[in-house]
Amino acid sequence: MDGFQAYGAGKAGGTFDPVTFFKQPQTVVRILCWLFSIVILGCVSNEGYVNRPEEVEEFCIFNRNQNVCNYAVAMGTLCFLCCSAFLALDVYFPQISGVKDRKKAVMADIGVSAIWSLVWFLGFCFLANQWQVSKVEDNPLNEGADAARASIVFAFFSVFSWAVQSLLAVHRFKLGADSVTFNQEYVDPDQQEAQQEALPTDE
Template sequence: MDGFQAYGAGKAGGAFDPLTFIRQPQTVVRILCWLFSIVILGCVANEGYVNRPEEVEEYCIFNRNQNACSFAVTMGTLGFLCSAAFLALDVYFPQISGVKDRKKAVMADIVVSALWSFLWFVGFCFLANQWQVSKAEDNPLNEGADAARATIVFSFFSIFTWALLALLALHRFKLGADSVTLNQDYVDPNPQEVMEPPPSEE
């Protein structure tokens, strides 16, 4: 029973091991999601808006559609915060003593990661479309083109990293459910039955 694990972590109260934590697949992928969100947010916030000499107000480089830039900034910001929050939850997860609480945390990870994967898919399609239909005369100097392409590329990557997080969480959920079931079904043998040899047939 010492090796019993519930939803990917051992018994609560163990010491935190940073090296083991960093090497976990979900930690690596979650850090990638966090970095991708920073890149997307930085690209759009810094170079996503340009203005022509005769215009005073800046406009979005994605087909002059302010909604596209606002969407990318919002997604980048919320993706950054969500990744950081679940990274903190991963650190705290082994300290959660209740099996039901661990189950809820893993289920939340599955739902949120799957939702983010879908949102990034929508975002990628939206941004790619708006960039494709952008007019050259709106941005004659081609300002922010690299930032726009980077935003689209990292939005595409984010689809798969968040989907991978959902799959990893689903795997943890299945392993956790199986281990909890085995733990509940386990019955210690009667010591007397073990010590006494079976009656010999004569």
């Protein structure tokens, strides 16, 4: 069938259309997730550490808790790589000919997006709590305060952007499952009538 659709894409082998690709809701939300991870990574890695004249090593501005900065940097890096991988998969997705392979890709999107939403929720709570209890005497000049607040805000945004991404993937899964079932069960009425006429009749 010319109108065959499976999990949000037509038959494999079509040409890549960048305009259509970037207009897709899952692409827009995934790019937002990607940008948020860059902002968090940049804020914490560049301005999340300060040092005092009497100290040799830098310390994390989030309550001098090195684990907070390590968490934010690690999650920002992994999230950036994950978004890049799934963006590449989104580009390649229409070329996947197997319906089962498409189903696996969409299910992976659902699971990974849900996990990242949880990860950023924990990250937001961790960052916000440690920033709230940070001592003024540890950072009297309030260095990196804007970057710290930005990382908290974008961690909060990331919770919802990944949750939306997971819901969009669930929607694609449901539409895909319905369309596959339809295409497997659909019989053209004209074809069915022709088959019935071709059957031998009992005299």
